Amino acid sequence: MTIFERYLTLWVAICIVVGIGAGHFIPGLFQAIGGLEYAQVNLPMAVLIWLMIIPMLVRIDFAALKQVGRHWRGIGVTLFVNWAVKPFSMALLGWLFIGWLFRPFLPETQIDSYIAGLIILAAAPCTAMVFVWSNLTKGEPHFTLSQVALNDAIMIVAFAPLVALLLGLSAITVPWDTLMLSVALYIVVPVLAAQMLRRWLLANGGMVAIDKVLAVLQPISIGALLLTLVMLFGFQGEQIIAQPLIILLLAVPILIQVYFNSGLAYVLNRASGEEHCVAGPSALIGASNFFELAVAAAISLFGFNSGAALATVVGVLVEVPVMLSVVWIVNNSKGWYEAGAAVRRNEQKRVEP
Incomplete structure (x- = not known):
């Protein structure tokens, strides 16, 4: 176990505090970084995500995708x-907590x-960050890649009608860009870059060369994850300090949902009876969100200063620390998982000649 994994809770806590503090005391820096965007x-942040996921994608052998x-x-x-579950359960949780229990506050x-922002958030399954969570659970990388690609394809045709159905709108404006x-x-981009690097390394040293390069890239990947956490909380440092109660209340249904x-x-x-290396990323893909799309859709539908936009931003804030806690649960429950009757039965079938 690496130092990062051993003291994971401590690093996350430090990054959250540093991010909020930096966002409050030097907001100009984060405003400048936040302004470096195109189509929301x-x-x-895209560069940091590349640094996080390219080392994981280098491990993928496309020939094994079959x-x-x-x-x-x-x-x-x-x-x-x-x-079939996530968007509808969030609609129910939003109505229960925001529309009823927390309404007076x-x-x-x-x-x-x-409530609309929470629904939009739940209707967009996560993409790139899933590679990070999958890697931390020693998940099957080919399953993760294929599942992310499948979700992206479905999202192109299903996101708009699903959100329209749950929000009761006749049509919604999808930020296609x-x-x-x-x-x-x-x-x-990261898949192509990783595969080009993999082919070059295989041609110039084989798997030994890949292992050496990954040993260098892995600490960079972890550093990018922690810096991402600082940036996410830095971007919203002012809002967290200005309206902590609202953010805390909006976080409750999101946490329950995850x-x-x-x-x-x-x-x-x-x-x-699925293998643990598949169950881990499956659970993480099923819980995390494509927050870039959610924030953009909320802003385009309801405006930058709307409650919907704030709700999706809260989803951004809880994404990394909460998903890291799910990673911890998945890793520490592996023994319980593999003791399941169906899992043991299918494992026996796999090892039998």
């Missing part, structure tokens, strides 16, 4: 949670907008 996609079909249980569970004029640019920046959906996916994979 922050370019410095074997992903044997993980059909994990694929089915992930798609079910992402598209929130601005009355923003209640519906807050944000969606397509995000897919290109967070998936296509743990519910990740737990549901994890348990369903265990019941179906």
Whole structure:
């Protein structure tokens, strides 16, 4: 276990405090960094995500993608949670907590907008950051890549009608430039870069060369993750200090949503007998969000200063620390998971000649 993994909670806490403090005392710096964007996609953040995921993508052998079909249980569970459970459960949680329990503590004029933002957030499954979470759980990289690609394809046709259905709108404005640019920046570019690097390394030293380069890149990847956390909280440092109660209340249904959906996916994979290396990323994909698209959609529909935009931003704030906690749960429950009857039965079938 690395120092990062051993003291994970401490590093996350430090990054959150540093981010909030820096955002409050030197807001100009973060405003300047935040302004480096195109189509609501922050370019410095894209670079950090490249640094995080390219080392993981270098490990992927595209020739092995044809074997992903044997993980059909994990694929089915992930798609079910992402598209049949997650948006609808968030609509219910939003109504329960924001529309009812917390209503007396929130601005009355923003209640519906807050709920809308939560729904938009839940309707956009995560893309690039999933590679980070999958790597931390020693997840099956080919399954993760294929599942992310499948979710992206579904999102192009399903995001707009699903949000329109849950929000009761006849039509919604999908920020297509944000969606397509995000897919290109967070998936296509790093995949191509990683595979070009992999081919060059294989031609100039084989797997030994890959292992040496990954030993150098891995600390950089972890550093990029921590810096991302500082930036996310730095961008919103002023808002966190100015209205902490509203942000805390909006975080409650998001937290419940993450743990519910990740737990549901994890348990369903265990019941179906899927391998732990697939159940981990399946649970993480089922719980995390494509926050760049969600924020852009909320702003385009309701405005920059709307409750919907704030709700999606809260999703951004809780994304990294909460998903790291899910990673911890997945890693520390591996023994329980693999003791499941269906898991042991399928494992026995795999080892039998």
